[in-house]
Amino acid sequence: xxxxxxxxxxxxxxxxxxxxxxxxxxxxxxxxxxxxxxxxxxxxxxxxxxxxxxxxxxxxxxxxxxxxxxxxxxxxxxxxxxxxxxxxxxxxxxxxxxxxxxxxxxxxxxxxxxxxxxxxxxxxxxxxxxxxxxxxxxxxxxxxxxxxxxxxxxxxxxxxxxxxxxxxxxxxxxxxxxxxxxxxxxxxxxxxxxxxxxxxxxxxxxxxxxxxxxxxxxxxxxxxxxxxxxxxxxxxxxxxxxxxxx
Amino acid sequence: xxxxxxxxxxxxxxxxxxxxxxxxxxxxxxxxxxxxxxxxxxxxxxxxxxxxxxxxxxxxxxxxxxxxxxxxxxxxxxxxxxxxxxxxxxxxxxxxxxxxxxxxxxxxxxxxxxxxxxxxxxxxxxxxxxxxxxxxxxxxxxxxxxxxxxxxxxxxxxxxxxxxxxxxxxxxxxxxxxxxxxxxxxxxxxxxxxxxxxxxxxxxxxxxxxxxxxxxxxxxxxxxxxxxxxxxxxxxxxxxxxxxxxxxxxxxxxxxxxxxxxxxxxxxxxxxxxxxxxxxxxxxxxxxxxxxxxxxxxxxxxxxxxxxxxxxxxxxxxxxxxxxxxxxxxxxxx
Numbered sequence: 001x002x003x004x005x006x007x008x009x010x011x012x013x014x015x016x017x018x019x020x021x022x023x024x025x026x027x028x029x030x031x032x033x034x035x036x037x038x039x040x041x042x043x044x045x046x047x048x049x050x051x052x053x054x055x056x057x058x059x060x061x062x063x064x065x066x067x068x069x070x071x072x073x074x075x076x077x078x079x080x081x082x083x084x085x086x087x088x089x090x091x092x093x094x095x096x097x098x099x100x101x102x103x104x105x106x107x108x109x110x111x112x113x114x115x116x117x118x119x120x121x122x123x124x125x126x127x128x129x130x131x132x133x134x135x136x137x138x139x140x141x142x143x144x145x146x147x148x149x150x151x152x153x154x155x156x157x158x159x160x161x162x163x164x165x166x167x168x169x170x171x172x173x174x175x176x177x178x179x180x181x182x183x184x185x186x187x188x189x190x191x192x193x194x195x196x197x198x199x200x201x202x203x204x205x206x207x208x209x210x211x212x213x214x215x216x217x218x219x220x221x222x223x224x225x226x227x228x229x230x231x232x233x234x235x236x237x238x239x240x241x242x243x244x245x246x
Numbered sequence: 247x248x249x250x251x252x253x254x255x256x257x258x259x260x261x262x263x264x265x266x267x268x269x270x271x272x273x274x275x276x277x278x279x280x281x282x283x284x285x286x287x288x289x290x291x292x293x294x295x296x297x298x299x300x301x302x303x304x305x306x307x308x309x310x311x312x313x314x315x316x317x318x319x320x321x322x323x324x325x326x327x328x329x330x331x332x333x334x335x336x337x338x339x340x341x342x343x344x345x346x347x348x349x350x351x352x353x354x355x356x357x358x359x360x361x362x363x364x365x366x367x368x369x370x371x372x373x374x375x376x377x378x379x380x381x382x383x384x385x386x387x388x389x390x391x392x393x394x395x396x397x398x399x400x401x402x403x404x405x406x407x408x409x410x411x412x413x414x415x416x417x418x419x420x421x422x423x424x425x426x427x428x429x430x431x432x433x434x435x436x437x438x439x440x441x442x443x444x445x446x447x448x449x450x451x452x453x454x455x456x457x458x459x460x461x462x463x464x465x466x467x468x469x470x471x472x473x474x475x476x477x478x479x480x481x482x483x484x485x486x487x488x489x490x491x492x493x494x495x496x497x498x499x500x501x502x503x504x505x506x507x508x509x510x511x512x513x514x515x516x517x518x519x520x521x522x523x524x525x526x527x528x529x530x531x532x533x534x535x536x537x538x539x540x541x542x543x544x545x546x547x548x549x550x551x552x553x554x555x556x557x558x559x560x561x562x563x564x565x566x567x568x569x570x571x572x573x574x575x576x577x578x579x580x
Contacts, residue, residue: 216373
């Protein structure tokens with residue numbers, strides 16, 4: 001069942017700028033917004049289902065979608081225009097004129113088990129004290145929320161998520177940790193996120209998930225993708241160890 | 247049958263790279279791949295390989311390897327010269343070495359990176375459709391790491407027809423090479439310090455004086471420079487628009503301006519997204535020049551249009567396909 005909610009602003013050309021000889025970026029808006037995310041997700045899916053000759057890949061971000069292509073294939077295509085920029089833009093504008101139907105992309109829901117506190121979340125107390133909460137309250141608030149993945153960036157598999165309760169807002173550390181273990185769940189400002197790899201970082205670490213957020217052996221190495229809906233579930237150390245053995 | 251070498255001395259940083267990992271950018275997997283795509287492709291072409299075949303990227307000199315079997319290889323780049331039995335080996339030319347040969351990389355003050363191609367390409371597993379090494383996440387290339395002493399590398403068993411013909415002509419008990427070579431110089435501008443750039447989307451965020459300063463002043467490659475990017479030292483730029491740029495896709499060659507007004511040229515291992523405003527991107531044809539820069543080198547930027555950059559790119563690709571054609575014509579059997 002589909003409900004028509006409008007078009008990709010059929011009469012207004014997309015705002016497109018050249019990023020390099022091999023890429024262009026479409027700007028869909030100016031601020032982080034859930035509706036904009038679904039527009040970009042829909043447009044991205046429509047483009048990937050209706051590619052132009054030479055399309056290599058796309059990268060969705062907060063307000064943009066970047067399209068990477070092979071200039072030689074684009075030049076050989078019969079798209080209108082003299083240069084790659086015009087040819088690719090012509091195709092993207094054609095996509096934009098496609099009728100948009102609601103629920104084109106259904107968000108995947110992901111539950112991330114997290115073992116909070118102790119050695120896995122050494123900054124849980126800092127987050128609690130900063131916000132005049134108990135550690136249990138921090139866990140309750142963190143697991144009660146539903147988070148939306150806006151984009152994957154920074155390091156392979158890192159999800160920029162929105163939707164954290166501002167009662168958990170905590171500034172990042174002044175001195176970043178040299179090593180944060182993979183799977184660590186952190187808070188920085190109004191954001192929450194999961195470190196997919198062991199990297200240096202300045203986020204306040206509240207817990208750890210046994211899930212592999214990034215695994216090169218999966219067909220989709222990044223567990224999360226733009227548009228996903230995420231919830232956290234508190235687990236104990238025994239359950240954590242059971243997961244970790246899988 | 248595959249060819250084999252062993253690493254005697256790995257040098258500063260030696261990794262297996264190909265032309266990059268493009269299909270997983272949306273999962274924040276960097277492009278990686280060779281820094282100097284031109285040198286990589288020429289080394290491959292000289293042994294009859296395809297451009298996508300993996301090569302070894304050496305950083306500077308002070309490395310050496312031994313042919314464990316007879317090998318058909320070629321090298322290109324400005325990081326080092328290859329020497330065998332005290333004889334300087336010609337670059338961009340197929341070189342046949344008998345088993346047991348020891349080849350050394352000796353200092354070349356011109357640049358930074360040198361590529362070693364072998365007929366059939368270096369055989370390492372494909373990770374996310376590429377053989378490139380990404381050290382930060384320890385995947386790709388040879389066991390996800392830089393090459394070490396005693397590593398044994400083998401070539402792919404399937405080799406191109408042209409490679410077979412080159413090998414057939416050169417195979418011998420001692421070092422052999424043909425009299426032809428690819429002219430890399432003819433593909434590179436004489437002025438290697440002049441880097442052509444196309445102004446970027448956030449250009450209007452900078453004040454006019456800063457834009458002029460960007461296009462007229464010299465910049466020096468800072469010590470904080472690696473495969474991810476180069477920090478430049480020079481006059482900081484001033485922004486007139488102070489708003490925040492929401493993280494958006496970036497690519498190698500893009501020049502970001504940090505909060506303190508300093509320039510960073512993004513290189514092969516750069517993150518897939520960034521939140522710094524961008525003043526320009528390096529023309530694709532000049533990115534190989536950047537790949538050879540080392541700390542202390544001085545460059546300046548000159549502006550070209552988006553269309554000019556594209557025309558230069560297409561022209562370079564035409565030149566490169568002519569080289570491939572010329573090499574196969576030398577060996578074609580009718």
